Amino acid sequence: MVELYDDERLDYLLGEELKIIQSPSVFSFSLDAVLLSKFTHVPIRKGKLIDLCTGNGVIPLFLSTRTNGEIMGIEIQERLYEMATRSVAFNKLEERVSLLHGDIKDMPRILGRHQFDVVTCNPPYFESLPTSEKNPNEHYAIARHEIKCNLEDVVRVSSQLVKQGGKVSLVHRPERLLDIVMYMREYGIEPKRIQLVYPKQGKEANILLIEGIRDGKKGLKILPPFIVYRDDDTYTAEMNELIYGK
Amino acid sequence: MVELYDDERLDYLLGEELKIIQSPSVFSFSLDAVLLSKFTHVPIRKGKLIDLCTGNGVIPLFLSTRTNGEIMGIEIQERLYEMATRSVAFNKLEERVSLLHGDIKDMPRILGRHQFDVVTCNPPYFESLPTSEKNPNEHYAIARHEIKCNLEDVVRVSSQLVKQGGKVSLVHRPERLLDIVMYMREYGIEPKRIQLVYPKQGKEANILLIEGIRDGKKGLKILPPFIVYRDDDTYTAEMNELIYGK
Numbered sequence: 001m002v003e004l005y006d007d008e009r010l011d012y013l014l015g016e017e018l019k020i021i022q023s024p025s026v027f028s029f030s031l032d033a034v035l036l037s038k039f040t041h042v043p044i045r046k047g048k049l050i051d052l053c054t055g056n057g058v059i060p061l062f063l064s065t066r067t068n069g070e071i072m073g074i075e076i077q078e079r080l081y082e083m084a085t086r087s088v089a090f091n092k093l094e095e096r097v098s099l100l101h102g103d104i105k106d107m108p109r110i111l112g113r114h115q116f117d118v119v120t121c122n123p124p125y126f127e128s129l130p131t132s133e134k135n136p137n138e139h140y141a142i143a144r145h146e147i148k149c150n151l152e153d154v155v156r157v158s159s160q161l162v163k164q165g166g167k168v169s170l171v172h173r174p175e176r177l178l179d180i181v182m183y184m185r186e187y188g189i190e191p192k193r194i195q196l197v198y199p200k201q202g203k204e205a206n207i208l209l210i211e212g213i214r215d216g217k218k219g220l221k222i223l224p225p226f227i228v229y230r231d232d233d234t235y236t237a238e239m240n241e242l243i244y245g246k
Numbered sequence: 247m248v249e250l251y252d253d254e255r256l257d258y259l260l261g262e263e264l265k266i267i268q269s270p271s272v273f274s275f276s277l278d279a280v281l282l283s284k285f286t287h288v289p290i291r292k293g294k295l296i297d298l299c300t301g302n303g304v305i306p307l308f309l310s311t312r313t314n315g316e317i318m319g320i321e322i323q324e325r326l327y328e329m330a331t332r333s334v335a336f337n338k339l340e341e342r343v344s345l346l347h348g349d350i351k352d353m354p355r356i357l358g359r360h361q362f363d364v365v366t367c368n369p370p371y372f373e374s375l376p377t378s379e380k381n382p383n384e385h386y387a388i389a390r391h392e393i394k395c396n397l398e399d400v401v402r403v404s405s406q407l408v409k410q411g412g413k414v415s416l417v418h419r420p421e422r423l424l425d426i427v428m429y430m431r432e433y434g435i436e437p438k439r440i441q442l443v444y445p446k447q448g449k450e451a452n453i454l455l456i457e458g459i460r461d462g463k464k465g466l467k468i469l470p471p472f473i474v475y476r477d478d479d480t481y482t483a484e485m486n487e488l489i490y491g492k
Contacts, residue, residue, distance in 0.1 A: 178431070205469075225442070225471040
């Protein structure tokens with residue numbers, strides 16, 4: 001049983017047994033979150049994972065299918081935090097997945113430094129614009145624009161939360177690649193794996209996945225290209241595997 | 247007429263009318279040089295272009311088919327410089343293509359600063375190893391290992407040679423991506439276009455193409471993936487176009 005408010009729906013998580021509360025007027029998860037959930041390395045049997053800017057909790061829910069560790073999600077918008085909490089309860093995951101309502105910038109003080117094996121984040125992608133140009137829906141505006149936190153905050157906080165040798169995985173737009181790698185190196189995270197997502201063969205990349213290791217050694221790999229659609233507009237094999245499972 | 251020494255051969259430049267002198271024991275051009283020659287932006291009608299670490303002159307020869315500007319190639323190994331000079335003469339390109347025998351690090355002093363619209367370079371990829379582990383063939387060792395110049399030298403010299411607003415294009419290994427973008431930004435070249443070359447769908451990238459603009463504005467594009475082989479080991483359409491022309 002779950003209570004649904006306003007225009008909320010209970011959707012299946014793609015390819016999983018789990019369900020998630022979404023709302024077209026408040027927040028729905030994107031392909032980006034799914035890609036990040038499958039891209040990041042996770043410790044399988046135990047460990048502590050934290051997802052920053054967790055929204056409706058999509059990444060913690062996906063991660064719960066890949067690890068038996070403890071997963072925490074941080075969300076600054078109370079409405080989304082509350083949706084995520086109900087989704088976790090509906091899936092009976094309260095023992096392994098917890099949500100915290102607050103600002104990511106306060107988390108190193110609240111949760112302590114260097115406590116997590118993995119930090120993930122699907123942050124707001126767009127720099128903060130003059131108010132007039134923002135998404136008029138405040139929930140989407142905060143999720144998409146750098147209003148409450150910017151890219152440097154995300155990398156700095158990730159670096160403070162992750163253990164030495166732990167992993168930080170982000171999804172972002174390719175045009176921010178240089179800023180991400182500069183901030184990572186500035187804050188002691190060595191970029192180790194990059195994957196580029198192309199909508200179709202012959203098109204520019206539109207999603208960037210990047211994972212770094214706190215105090216890691218140099219050595220970057222660029223993983224195979226992830227292409228979403230074939231030329232005939234059907235999904236590629238890797239996309240089918242991503243959303244329907246093997 | 248052309249004189250060929252030792253084991254030299256006169257090969258066709260892939261997909262072009264031009265011929266080039268190569269030698270299996272001294273230097274043969276690679277796919278990397280072809281990719282860079284087609285990747286870089288060039289001014290079509292006029293302008294000054296310079297290719298650093300030019301080897302047997304493969305990049306100047308390819309560029310001569312894309313621009314009517316003046317092209318200069320710099321090579322530190324006299325044997326290769328001399329091969330390149332004979333190839334240019336054989337193709338009757340002396341009026342537009344010139345070679346200079348010397349160290350790239352001396353070129354800003356010899357040629358003057360900020361005189362070129364385009365700088366290209368296919369530099370040595372491998373960090374300099376203890377002598378025992380180097381390629382025992384000295385010609386190949388200098389072409390492949392950072393013996394006479396390293397990545398920072400290449401980026402610094404490129405930055406000194408290129409005009410404000412001019413382009414610097416490099417081909418390298420993907421694992422050096424971070425070093426390249428850090429050096430580019432350090433020396434005032436803003437990375438603008440990246441293309442990753444994957445040997446096959448499902449494989450990690452093995453060649454990186456990157457172009458930056460001297461004092462350029464921020465804004466990076468990641469071009470469509472370039473995949474060399476199809477699953478059945480035949481060339482992809484983009485590879486056929488690259489080596490046989492449209």
